Amino acid sequence: VTDSRQQANEKAVERLCSARPFLTGVATAIDVVPGMQERMILTSGAPLPWESYTGGQREGIIGAAVYEGLAEDPRDADERLASGDIVVASTHDHNCIGSVAGIYTASMPVLVVENREHGNTAFCNLYEGKSPRRLNYGVYDQEVHDGLKYLEEVVGPVMGRLLERSDGIELKPLMKRAVHMGDELHSRNTAATTLLVKELAPLFVELAAGAGEAGELQEVLTFLAENDYFFLRVGMAAGKATADASRDIDGSSMVSAMTLSCSEFSVRVSGLGDTWFRGPLPEVQAQLFESYTADDIQWMGGESMTMETIGLGGFAQAAAFALQAYQGGSPEAMARTNEDMYAITLAEHPDFAIPFFAYRGTPVGIDVMKVVSTGILPAIDAGLAGVGGGQIGAGILRAPMECFVQAEEAWRERYPTP
């Protein structure tokens, strides 16, 4: 059994490492997301009944219903969500991946990322911009509405037109470079965004020459260029497309997805199908924006830890010492945290390498068994939301042990020693 688990895990991690995600387009969710419906809202986390969504995640879903015109006002939205007239579903079940509350409606533009090695596709909606007030941070007001409309009417269509002129932008080489340029691709995406702008710039020039006017194009280029976080959504879609390719390897104890809702942290395991192993909210070592305290933190969900699932983020902190300024911790602590992740993973990534570790590959493929046996919990770099909505800081989360213990038990039940 140990041998067959080892073989299964080798296969699972090989798929994780060999995926080749390409950014191929930007399209409207309803047109491309499998199973998406007009009256459906997707949100982060293992699925919960409507009454269990609280705080910012609930506010975000309600805001989305109003934004989409599915309800007249928040009260109406709440009733329709309770009655099932508006359906809430889990992003993961629709090949999507959610940032914080991670909210999708039918009309939102989504990034389309194809894994050309394994033939699967994943989606992520667009970064709303620098304001701490965003729908995915549980806020919906006129400013948020206008920002979402701008994405829907300007940024999405322009990006769609740009990408139509390309054969798709291969993301792994770009991400690999970004890791050599100080990104860990979860809480730091400065280099990746800049590299993406560089890839897109000739397409912008081509479109501008054809159009004979710069206006909207220049505006979108500036939107991209000024938002260092823009790439995160592209990376998350790449992460989802990559991790999905490692699902359903019979016998594997490797984590194939991690997710967070307003009340639970959950993991899926490659050899254990679509079951979510649910645990409590994570512990966090936070660095908050001025004036906030730990009491202000509110969990609203989040699936950007798909980056950690594929060997980045907290698993590549030693590539991104510049993150100190944003999420705290000394360079020594960052290197140590990163180093620890080798003890709970199955391989060293053949493409993503850490210059500070003399180009050692990042630790990749979280093994449930190793987490349980070592007691070392996956480290996750993340933005933090606050009570009342909005981002209030960043920090390092630790996935809760309970998920892994349950997953290990389930694995042993499913694959008993003869």
Added chain:
Amino acid sequence: VTDSRQQANEKAVERLCSARPFLTGVATAIDVVPGMQERMILTSGAPLPWESYTGGQREGIIGAAVYEGLAEDPRDADERLASGDIVVASTHDHNCIGSVAGIYTASMPVLVVENREHGNTAFCNLYEGKSPRRLNYGVYDQEVHDGLKYLEEVVGPVMGRLLERSDGIELKPLMKRAVHMGDELHSRNTAATTLLVKELAPLFVELAAGAGEAGELQEVLTFLAENDYFFLRVGMAAGKATADASRDIDGSSMVSAMTLSCSEFSVRVSGLGDTWFRGPLPEVQAQLFESYTADDIQWMGGESMTMETIGLGGFAQAAAFALQAYQGGSPEAMARTNEDMYAITLAEHPDFAIPFFAYRGTPVGIDVMKVVSTGILPAIDAGLAGVGGGQIGAGILRAPMECFVQAEEAWRERYPTP
């Protein structure tokens, strides 16, 4: 005297740190470089008589004379250079800065960088592209000729048109960011080049919209985007504009320039005017491209150590661990080399900070006295040229002690203790 030296050095290093270089244009050398003449060729290093230029530096100067149409062929060029019909002068004496042999002719396009804090201007010619065969590496043939013509006829004019539409691109914020993104801005300019492309992209879009065609613009954008080294010349002009502002501070023992010719390494000192203190060629710890050995290294000059003069390059190695792959050395050795530089410098840079050192400012302002008393030699990241021309590798140079010993003696003579 010690007090007055300290005060003078504080003033000198303050000027080094407060400079604000802006990239304001690209122009033809003869039109903007002070004292440039039609029949003049500028080259790296403290000035030498024509007969003392040897190897690749001599070949490069001869090639430049032919390129510029000042001579019919290499033999004719050699004779005219010997007779003084064609004049060789030192880049530094014309506000220019040379990469390797560092060769300028009257018709070459130069980057114009203004130091808006102190009112001085510096120039650098353009990067020739990725081929190891370049004029500044001592090679002149049809391929090199065509490359130079392309810079003169396409890249230079396009960049000039772009920059005319801007108020000048402020370089220090960009360089500061690049240091947080893994550049030390001498042997690694990947982030800075990408950031520059990002700055220029909206201008490209504007020009393309106006022109109604993308052709040449897209071509130049791609040239920039594909050459990670492109920024080095911009950085060198910024370095020269910065270091020049620290010259002529009475009583200062701070290095205001370092330079290399085919036969000597030399330094200038802020309180000692324009005298070059000349020493032998530097020691080098090299990592050569496959098939080359140390015997293949040939010194052809170089002034890119203006980056070290202003607190970057070897003085910021711990910001650029990715450099290992290119110039060798372990991350530990890089951090140690960088750390050592604090012992021979006057200050920590207020703008350039090293994430791995918990955002400590880079060591800046090399003090001749400290170099002599500690025996620690300035570490310089550099590209290496080979016998017969072309780049054959990279490595870490050490400036020779002799320059500093002579400079110290000269300082003590000029500023005797009462």
